[in-house]
Amino acid sequence: MMKGLEIKNICIERSGAEIVRNLSLEVPSGEVTVLLGPNGAGKSTLLDAISGVIPALEGEIFLDSQPLHNLNRLQRVNAGLSYVEQGRQIFSHLTVEQNIRAACDNQQLADAGMATTLSMFPELKKRLNTAAGMLSGGEQQMIVLARSIIKQPKVILIDELSLGLAPIIVSRFMPLLTELKQTGMAVLLVEQYANAALEIGDHAAVIVHGEKVLYEPCDGLKQDQQRLHNAYMGSH
Numbered sequence: 585m586m587k588g589l590e591i592k593n594i595c596i597e598r599s600g601a602e603i604v605r606n607l608s609l610e611v612p613s614g615e616v617t618v619l620l621g622p623n624g625a626g627k628s629t630l631l632d633a634i635s636g637v638i639p640a641l642e643g644e645i646f647l648d649s650q651p652l653h654n655l656n657r658l659q660r661v662n663a664g665l666s667y668v669e670q671g672r673q674i675f676s677h678l679t680v681e682q683n684i685r686a687a688c689d690n691q692q693l694a695d696a697g698m699a700t701t702l703s704m705f706p707e708l709k710k711r712l713n714t715a716a717g718m719l720s721g722g723e724q725q726m727i728v729l730a731r732s733i734i735k736q737p738k739v740i741l742i743d744e745l746s747l748g749l750a751p752i753i754v755s756r757f758m759p760l761l762t763e764l765k766q767t768g769m770a771v772l773l774v775e776q777y778a779n780a781a782l783e784i785g786d787h788a789a790v791i792v793h794g795e796k797v798l799y800e801p802c803d804g805l806k807q808d809q810q811r812l813h814n815a816y817m818g819s820h
């Protein structure tokens with residue numbers, strides 16, 4: 585049995601147009617899998633379909649070998665899937681603690697998850713009762729990440745958490761993803777700062793026009809930027 589997320593031959597349409605074509609990908613537990621590709625390649629569309637925000641036309645999705653593809657979005661969350669959507673925001677008028685707890689409807693689970701979650705974010709722990717809107721952009725993104733792990737999911741899909749953040753703040757985030765994978769989580773990371781993502785990633789997949797054109801260990805790709813560039817340009 586495969587531990588983690590398995591996507592098999594998935595096809596996704598949006599408004600009648602085929603966006604993702606026959607794509608397969610494994611996102612093993614205990615690894616960060618980096619998903620790269622040019623704007624409009626279909627990265628967010630793929631994550632939307634994995635999480636059940638939109639339906640897939642064809643294909644199968646498994647989490648720890650259990651099928652997810654016939655479940656709705658909430659059922660997938662309950663099966664252990666968490667999705668940090670592109671551009672997700674916090675509730676600025678609620679406190680930091682309220683923001684994080686709002687992601688978990690079960691009080692007991694929230695209490696248990698809160699301690700583990702906060703141990704990862706000392707910046708947030710100090711400011712639990714502050715209105716979230718008062719925090720810096722980077723800290724607000726930490727709230728977004730904290731919300732997404734409070735239920736201690738098996739797999740987390742992260743879409744451009746770094747959007748709008750300075751590179752220095754992005755470099756604060758990347759080690760957090762290493763911490764997550766070390767707890768046994770499977771992490772699928774879409775990231776515009778490819779170099780920062782390759783630093784902490786285990787495998788990287790590149791998709792172009794909805795097709796997977798490359799899948800390799802991050803180590804090799806870090807050394808060979810030209811090949812990454814070529815993949816983007818479609819001359820793999």
Ligand SMILES: Nc1ncnc2c1ncn2[C@@H]1O[C@H](COP(=O)(O)OP(=O)(O)OP(=O)(O)O)[C@@H](O)[C@H]1O
Binds near residue numbers: 598621623630
């Ligand atoms: N709601 C939608 N309805 C119709 N087409 C859509 C919709 N959302 C995205 N698309 C189209 O699907 C294709 C893939 O978009 P998607 O947002 O998945 O790409 P992406 O790889 O996440 O790009 P980016 O790096 O800019 O975030 C694009 O051609 C886009 O125009």
Ligand SMILES: [Mg+2]
Binds near residue numbers: 627628629670743
């Ligand atoms: Mg996107």
